[in-house]
Amino acid sequence: MTPTGRDEAAGEAARELGKPEYQQEPLVDELWRRLKQFLGDMMNPEVPGGPGLGVLGAVLIVAILAAVVALVVWRLRHTSRRSSAGADVLFGERTLSAADHRGNAERFASEGRWADAVRERLRAIARDLEERALVDGLPGRTADELAAEAGRALPAFAAELTQAARIFDDVTYGDVPGTSQAYGVIADLDERLRRARPAPLSTTTANGPHQGGAS
Known part of the structure; x- marks a missing residue:
């Protein structure tokens, strides 16, 4: 060849x-x-x-x-x-008030849409804290960032805020189904945070985290 x-x-x-x-x-x-x-x-x-x-x-x-x-x-x-x-951001493109988010959460809860209710109730917490100037109104904020910043302003609630952020992330990104119990945890936290006052600056800096944030 x-x-x-x-x-x-x-x-x-x-x-x-x-x-x-x-x-x-x-x-x-x-x-x-x-x-x-x-x-x-x-x-x-x-x-x-x-x-x-x-x-x-x-x-x-x-x-x-x-x-x-x-x-x-x-x-x-x-x-x-x-x-x-x-x-991962906490809010979508629409800007709603804390009362709007709270109303949406209650409506979703009445329909048994627990994952949506959880998300809206945590958004109500975030917006309420922004409206009261306890946290900055940052665009693109995540649930974890909210918990960290709000925990510094209201140290008595830091652990509960972290738990609420974890619940939000689980039902939003972790394929964990929402439940009435999970919603109840965040709704109860929301109600107590609405009555809370920030810890005095002198207390947080001189004596460590304040433990009595609610009034």
Whole structure:
């Protein structure tokens, strides 16, 4: 068998690609076919250049493919992190008052939509604290950030605020079903927080966290 030269092989490939059945070939299929043909030629001992270059070329191709895969994975993770960061925020695009969120929560609770009721009641807590200037009205705030900031203003409620934020996250992102008990925990906290007053600055700085935030 007469060895096939590279120029001759290239000519045969061009003639093959000129056939009508290849004219409408999808781009991805064409690229994959070309890659397989290239690797086959590199590994073919009858092609001038020998299998030595074929092995080197195969290693190079594998390295390129690995880099492409790594880039795709990084991009997907980056997109996922950005999506998650957007999903974790406590409030949506609409701006409602604490009373509005509280009313929505009660309506959802009456319909047995406990996960929605939990979310709206924690939003009522957050908005109420913002309206009373106990926390800053930060856009994009998460439930955990609310608990941390509100816990500094009302240290007697810090642990309960953290628990409420965890309940919110569980029913919103953790596929944990909402329950009447979970809603009751946050509703009770909301009512007590409405009567709470911030701990005096001198008490929190000089004597540590104040333990009697409710009046």
